[in-house]
Amino acid sequence: AVEADSGKSALDKLSIGGYGELHYNNLQGEGGASDKKSVDFHRFVMMFGYEFSDTIRFFSEVELEHSLSGDDKPGEVELEQAYIDWDLSSNLTSRSGLFLLPVGLLNETHEPDTFYGVERNNVEKYILPTTWWEAGTGLIGRLDNGVTLQGFVHSGLETNADAKYSIRSGRQKVAKANAEDLAVTLAVSYAGIPGLTLGGSVQYQEDVTQSQDADAGSATMLEAHVDWQYEAFRLRGLYGMWMLDGDGPKSMGADEQNGWYLEPSYMVTDKMGVFARYSTWDNQAGDSADSAKAQTDIGVNYWIHPRVVFKADYQWQDNDSDKNQNGFNLGVGYSF
Amino acid sequence: AVEADSGKSALDKLSIGGYGELHYNNLQGEGGASDKKSVDFHRFVMMFGYEFSDTIRFFSEVELEHSLSGDDKPGEVELEQAYIDWDLSSNLTSRSGLFLLPVGLLNETHEPDTFYGVERNNVEKYILPTTWWEAGTGLIGRLDNGVTLQGFVHSGLETNADAKYSIRSGRQKVAKANAEDLAVTLAVSYAGIPGLTLGGSVQYQEDVTQSQDADAGSATMLEAHVDWQYEAFRLRGLYGMWMLDGDGPKSMGADEQNGWYLEPSYMVTDKMGVFARYSTWDNQAGDSADSAKAQTDIGVNYWIHPRVVFKADYQWQDNDSDKNQNGFNLGVGYSF
């Protein structure tokens, strides 16, 4: 245990942080969609880190979702990060344990003060599927030109036909996870030009049902994203797609699952920014059925402190099913 | 994250605390009431705070109830506080997030070393209903004469006929809470005379069933309390009541729910205090049926340290139903 009285060196090694976000949704359903008027402390997170030596570090993140976890309660307690980083050289680090996959814009950096909108965008929820953690091991290499390369072998997804082979349903969360089939993720990002980040990732898993479904097979993900800031303007965008092998996914159009969004924003003052976002996604894009979903958001973030933000936005949905939830959302978030 | 090695200023902003209480109950049931011999680590709490600036602060409290939370387990993990305080002036603060409502004596201050008795009193459990948190926003004003005024708009209760419209059953705990109907709470307290605290609060919610029950309607709460210390003597007392509109609550007497208690105590030595408490409450006080409950407690607190206490008490119940649980309770509690 880190004891304060064992000298300054002990406490020096410990780091503690946290973040949280409270949401209020006021949505009207149309075309058969239900209304939603809800208050929820969606995420409460504590982070604990420890520096074993100059080259070996631990980091962890524990989350209480939906404020209340227990038998017959709506929330859950999740371990989202718990890994050991071991620097093999000044620009090569090995990572082992349970970690966030380096995919997309939000998955690794999802503190509420870092993004626009009360709720996270649906493309990074239903396609990527953020927050997405797995257990495994791999390497992170940082080149001098601003390029970072990452490669991991890790636990994989386990989808099934009942869930229409949707990607999000396949998350096992490293909780007694079936490890019949592992997965591989490679990621590259470039931050060599001030204000600009470009990134992309690819993942492959030999059987996305953990060999439980003879009608299903491999899954391949491709994803690319951009985050570009020019003075008060900012543009974020992302495209992601999955290809699932096998007659099972194909029979319901789940052999292709994809989506993209584009989010321009503008800092009106030092403390207030406005944004718009168009997002569209389809977890059954492989056939001609009308299964695509789309949502437009506009809103405002007001930071009373760089790490404390109040948010308001309005959303319009335009789903192929004509079942839409339209209305406004309010939120407050912080990180430290 | 707060990293110790990022300088003294970073750790300066973090605060960490906690409290806990272990209970042993040894009760005999009479009149058909069951016996209860039980050991339970009723509450284990950690608190984390962060000072973003001189005027903006975060505070949180996470609780593990009954020692064990999970599928088919008796306990739960609860977020009981997580809010941002923003000082608008030297005596006016805005509070936003998930917070404890300023009602009664125990709801905001419930560390075991601060009160007598192993178990909390039943009036503040079944009438107020402590521990009671909601999400919302409001203002706290402190006048120079010792008066504090608080006003909040926040998420509301959701009771129903199956639960006999009991107030305690209505707590949604900000977990995907139905927000069809919000509530308003106003509170005033006076601490201008050394040793004396007087306080009261009122709450109004337009529909206590979140508009789910056409036979129910608004709910109004009134509450007043006193805490008076004179040398080694101390007297605490509280009265609380609810009025529920609608034929549904009226049909089962739940249109009136009320209770009160009086608790004199005396510090025998610096470390040991004795107390007595009479409490009576009725969650179906609106009709002539015999539904009132009453309990008398006597006991002792022994503080081996100002924040570490051992407790023992004896309870007699005198319920209208003649179903009573009588016996003794032992406890140990701490806070830091």
Added chain:
Amino acid sequence: AVEADSGKSALDKLSIGGYGELHYNNLQGEGGASDKKSVDFHRFVMMFGYEFSDTIRFFSEVELEHSLSGDDKPGEVELEQAYIDWDLSSNLTSRSGLFLLPVGLLNETHEPDTFYGVERNNVEKYILPTTWWEAGTGLIGRLDNGVTLQGFVHSGLETNADAKYSIRSGRQKVAKANAEDLAVTLAVSYAGIPGLTLGGSVQYQEDVTQSQDADAGSATMLEAHVDWQYEAFRLRGLYGMWMLDGDGPKSMGADEQNGWYLEPSYMVTDKMGVFARYSTWDNQAGDSADSAKAQTDIGVNYWIHPRVVFKADYQWQDNDSDKNQNGFNLGVGYSF
């Protein structure tokens, strides 16, 4: 709350620690046993301590098991330690609260960097049953000759016939625990010779079913263990047994439950150690039925830091039932 800005003395009193272990199992079932290919963040633990004074201390341990806790989720959140130590003299301490029983080698010291093997040994899982905590009170005395004596009165087990009176199934975990029958534990250990620890313990409970089962009665546990280190060699061994009274346990051979293991190991380098372990145990040893289980493990620990370890081992089972799981396990663990 401990606030850093309230002066060095406040933070001085707080201690924070943690440990965790990630497991990968790759086992083949034979004789009807199932295969197991699984990834699981088995244990994530945070520890919080506080020093109230020179003689009064608090210590606690909270665990998230299996990474994910909630309704219909595989894991759970557990309070494993939360007690007050009060030094009555320089070598006599009273302990009250929820604490780990002083039985065996692993129950009190189970950080993954302190033992060999990815999974804990089965004797201390199914016979002792580690991790085993109860609530109660008692004394710890440390003599000058290296002998430590401990005695506690605490909450007891609650087994039943459906669980074949197995000891592990009887853990109530101090969660609304039935306290009809308490238990007593006495332990002695000797650490007077450098490198050698000898210990043993005995427990007695008048009714191991909390008086719920008329066919069952008392339970008595005896346990002895050794941990001997000589230069690079180390030997750990343990024997444990239970005797259960009553016709119920006797009818299924559960009146005797026992097991032992022996584990020699050798540090090949400063960072790498190899081990072998033979363990055998039987939760129905009281009759002539073939119910014994046995497992042989060999493996390696590689410490990249004294408190960060990577592990690999191979296991062979030799159960009387001929249902065996054989294969290898990988793990990573840390403590701070």
